[in-house]
Amino acid sequence: MASAIYVTLVPLGENTIDLSARQLERAKNWEQVSITLSVDAPFHLVYTVQYIQIAALPFRRSPIGKLRSAAVTGAGAAPESTSRSHTMRRFSQEWKASTSPRPAIWADVPDEQLNDWKWQLSHRLNSLDELQQLINLTPEEITGISAEDKFRLDITPYFASLIDPDDPLCPIRQQMIPKGRELAAFTSMMEDSLAEDAHSPVPGLVHRYPDRVLMLVTTQCASYCRYCTRSRIVGDATATFGPKDFDAQIDYIKRTPQVRDVLLSGGDPLTLSPRLLDRLLTRLRQIPHVEIVRIGSRVPVFMPQRIDKQFTDMIQKHHPLWLNIHVNHHREITPELAAACERMSNAGIPLGNQSVLLAGVNDSVHIQRRLVQELVQMRVRPYYLYQCDLVEGAGHFRTTVNKGIEIIEGLRGHTSGFAVPQFIIDAPGGGGKVPVGPNYVLAQSPGHVVIRNFEGYITTYAEPLDYDPAAIRHLEQEIQRRPEPGQGGISELLEGHQLSIKPDGFDDTHLRGREEEHRLSSDMHKWQPYGVGDEVALPEAKPKQKSPVNSEKG
Numbered sequence: 104m105a106s107a108i109y110v111t112l113v114p115l116g117e118n119t120i121d122l123s124a125r126q127l128e129r130a131k132n133w134e135q136v137s138i139t140l141s142v143d144a145p146f147h148l149v150y151t152v153q154y155i156q157i158a159a160l161p162f163r164r165s166p167i168g169k170l171r172s173a174a175v176t177g178a179g180a181a182p183e184s185t186s187r188s189h190t191m192r193r194f195s196q197e198w199k200a201s202t203s204p205r206p207a208i209w210a211d212v213p214d215e216q217l218n219d220w221k222w223q224l225s226h227r228l229n230s231l232d233e234l235q236q237l238i239n240l241t242p243e244e245i246t247g248i249s250a251e252d253k254f255r256l257d258i259t260p261y262f263a264s265l266i267d268p269d270d271p272l273c274p275i276r277q278q279m280i281p282k283g284r285e286l287a288a289f290t291s292m293m294e295d296s297l298a299e300d301a302h303s304p305v306p307g308l309v310h311r312y313p314d315r316v317l318m319l320v321t322t323q324c325a326s327y328c329r330y331c332t333r334s335r336i337v338g339d340a341t342a343t344f345g346p347k348d349f350d351a352q353i354d355y356i357k358r359t360p361q362v363r364d365v366l367l368s369g370g371d372p373l374t375l376s377p378r379l380l381d382r383l384l385t386r387l388r389q390i391p392h393v394e395i396v397r398i399g400s401r402v403p404v405f406m407p408q409r410i411d412k413q414f415t416d417m418i419q420k421h422h423p424l425w426l427n428i429h430v431n432h433h434r435e436i437t438p439e440l441a442a443a444c445e446r447m448s449n450a451g452i453p454l455g456n457q458s459v460l461l462a463g464v465n466d467s468v469h470i471q472r473r474l475v476q477e478l479v480q481m482r483v484r485p486y487y488l489y490q491c492d493l494v495e496g497a498g499h500f501r502t503t504v505n506k507g508i509e510i511i512e513g514l515r516g517h518t519s520g521f522a523v524p525q526f527i528i529d530a531p532g533g534g535g536k537v538p539v540g541p542n543y544v545l546a547q548s549p550g551h552v553v554i555r556n557f558e559g560y561i562t563t564y565a566e567p568l569d570y571d572p573a574a575i576r577h578l579e580q581e582i583q584r585r586p587e588p589g590q591g592g593i594s595e596l597l598e599g600h601q602l603s604i605k606p607d608g609f610d611d612t613h614l615r616g617r618e619e620e621h622r623l624s625s626d627m628h629k630w631q632p633y634g635v636g637d638e639v640a641l642p643e644a645k646p647k648q649k650s651p652v653n654s655e656k657g
Contacts, residue, residue, distance in 0.1 A: 194480045199442040206264050208236050217260070220409040224325065224374070227257040238268045238276070247281030254496050255338030256281055258326045262405045265434060274432040274464045278328055282499070285329055289498035291531065294335045296493040298533030305351040307344045311535050313587035315364035318352050320344055320383060324371045325405040330459060330497040332529075337370055353386050356393065361586050364395040373402035373409055377417055384421040396421060399457070401429040407443035415450040427455040427486055432465050433474045436481070444481040455486035458524065460507050461500045462491075468513030475514065475522040485524035490539075493531050504528065504539060512541045516557025602632050 191198040202214075209217065216222045228234055231248045240248070247253060258279050266280075267273035295301070299309045299317070307319035322336050322343040336342040356362050365387055372380060387393055402409050418424060426447060430436060444454055456478050460466055465474065475485045488510065491501045507526040514523045527536045545561065546553040552564045595601045617624070 193477075194441060199438050199445060201438045203261070203264060203437045203439060205260075206237055206268075209260055209264070218408050220406050220411070223259045223261055223406045223408055226260050227326070228260070228263050229255075229257045234280070237263060238266060238280070240280070241271050243283045244271070244280050246283035247285060250281065250283070250286060253281050253286070254329065254331065254334045255327045257324075257338075259406045261408065261439070262326055265437065272463065273434075275434055277464050278330070278431065278461070279326060281329060284499045285496040287498060288495075289501075291493045292495055292498065293493055293531070294495060296531050297332065297529055299333070302533055305348070305355050307348050308352040308355055310355075310359070310362070311533065313590045314361055314585055315366065316356060316359075316362050317366050317368055318356075319369050320349070320367055320372050321370035321375055323369065323374045325374055325402050325409075328401070328459075330461065330491055330494070330500045332492045332494050332497075333370075334494060334496055343370070349383060349386075353390075356387070357390055360392045363392060363585070364397065365393055366397040366399060368399040371400050371402050372398050373400045373414075377413055381417050381420075384418075384424070388421055395423055395425065397425045397427065399427050399429070403428050403443045403447070404430055404435055404440060407437075407439040410443035410446050412446075415446050418447075418452060419450040422451055425453050425455065427457050428483060429457050429459075430474065430478065430483075431458050431461060432470065433477050436474075436477050441481050444483055448482045454481075454483040456483050456524075457487045457489065458485070459489045459491055459500075460502050460510070460526075462502045464500070466502045466506050466510075468510050471510050472514060472518055475524065476518060479519065479522045485522055487527045487536075488524040490526070490528045492529055508539060508541055512557070515541070599635050602635050 191201065205212075205217065228237065231240075231245065234240060234248065238244075248256065262275070262279070266276045270276070299311075302309050302311050304310055309317040309319070311317070319333075322333075322339050324337060327338055331337050356365060367383070375383075384396060387396055428444070430440075447454060458465065458471075458474070465471060471488070478485055488507065490504060490507055491497050511523065511526045525538045526540055528539055529535070530537050543554055543556070544552060545555055550566050550568055552566060553561065554564060555561045591600060592604070596604065
């Protein structure tokens with residue numbers, strides 16, 4: 104390792120200045136750094152200082168947390184693990200082949216270990232002492248980390264290396280490091296705000312929508328988000344799912360033919376052993392009516408090392424298979440993540456992204472625009488932008504719904520349509536996902552619809568007056584409809600299968616205590632709408648009796 108370091112700083116618009124290590128700690132206006140390491144044969148490395156941390160510096164924290172490590176691996180040779188990603192075009196093949204710089208505390212870890220996903224899992228940071236070696240913690244963060252009843256804390260070394268150690272507002276840091284305020288209750292907070300456990304026919308299987316199920320296969324994650332919607336069970340090893348649960352889940356799917364789509368989640372399915380995940384996917388693929396299998400995972404973001412050849416060789420045996428990752432901020436997009444997404448895409452896996460709208464992290468039109476534009480460069484399509492759930496610990500992350508609508512307004516028309524996610528409120532109490540967005544239809548009249556675009560341009564679309572919606576019926580009859588018992592919803596009204604949707608107990612309420620029918624309420628055909636719903640043979644109307652006519656004229 105170097106015995107001394109001399110730093111040449113090139114500030115913006117000024118001449119070259121030589122600084123000592125401690126002077127460098129106070130420097131804030133720079134463009135490039137030239138680092139001379141005193142070894143057997145000195146050499147020079149030139150970096151954009153925003154991306155480099157110098158491993159041999161005699162102080163723990165890097166200048167304003169923007170430097171990354173440059174460890175020496177041999178006399179007279181530049182370190183192999185040093186990142187050059189800042190000098191390359193983002194998303195180029197050269198950039199994706201590079202590595203993110205590592206903090207000094209892992210400078211001596213061999214690359215083979217650092218790039219091993221099992222090493223990443225076994226060396227996660229979860230204690231105050233470990234985090235203080237990496238981050239200049241605030242008093243509130245110390246309170247949060249020290250709380251006995253906090254949600255589980257674990258961060259992979261890779262993802263921890265992306266945290267700005269001296270900026271408490273770092274978007275990655277806010278998602279990962281507990282704060283004292285997350286223990287505070289807020290109005291409408293719930294342990295299971297989406298009523299998932301209430302909608303589970305068997306443990307860990309949520310059947311909320313007619314044709315698809317959510318299959319929870321583990322409670323473990325690579326790292327733990329502070330706003331986790333399943334914090335009631337996630338991170339708890341004693342609550343995880345095992346062979347008996349898998350048998351019950353798969354048995355339910357087998358005997359429920361309306362299920363065509365199975366989403367694996369947890370926890371994170373990619374923390375399972377490759378053999379177990381392969382076995383579960385194989386069993387699902389053996390069910391004839393299961394058409395699609397999906398996986399929701401943040402492992403590619405927390406631990407891209409997991410997406411290795413063994414994984415892609417296994418996963419592509421089970422197509423059609425889709426995978427959604429979870430990126431909230433563009434700082435999470437690194438060469439490692441981009442390379443992992445490329446490996447999955449090349450294995451034929453369509454990729455999507457689900458983000459959560461988080462106050463102080465990504466509640467900005469411009470941050471969201473950069474995020475979605477970088478996602479599509481990785482062949483990842485933005486899928487959902489979620490409003491933060493009413494779950495314990497997430498109160499300080501919540502924004503107004505208006506903020507989410509504003510963000511969609513700032514994306515639609517301002518960037519590619521396939522880069523615009525749906526803004527979603529997952530309805531509290533178990534109502535499922537409800538898309539929310541700007542209103543582009545301003546008015547309607549017979550034959551005309553008034554609409555606006557993203558610029559505020561208002562125009563009228565003239566509708567055809569001779570359109571016949573029944574002309575498609577002969578082709579529609581060729582389609583076998585899947586059963587959706589009790590969940591037809593608004594679509595049933597539009598198709599004329601029913602007239603109304605009644606709140607629970609509606610009819611009983613309006614009996615107003617009546618225990619039997621009276622002479623006006625006993626004829627049920629009065630409120631049977633003609634041509635709506637199942638065909639009902641209505642009794643023929645009785646011919647009205649003619650009133651006797653008085654033939655005598657007065």
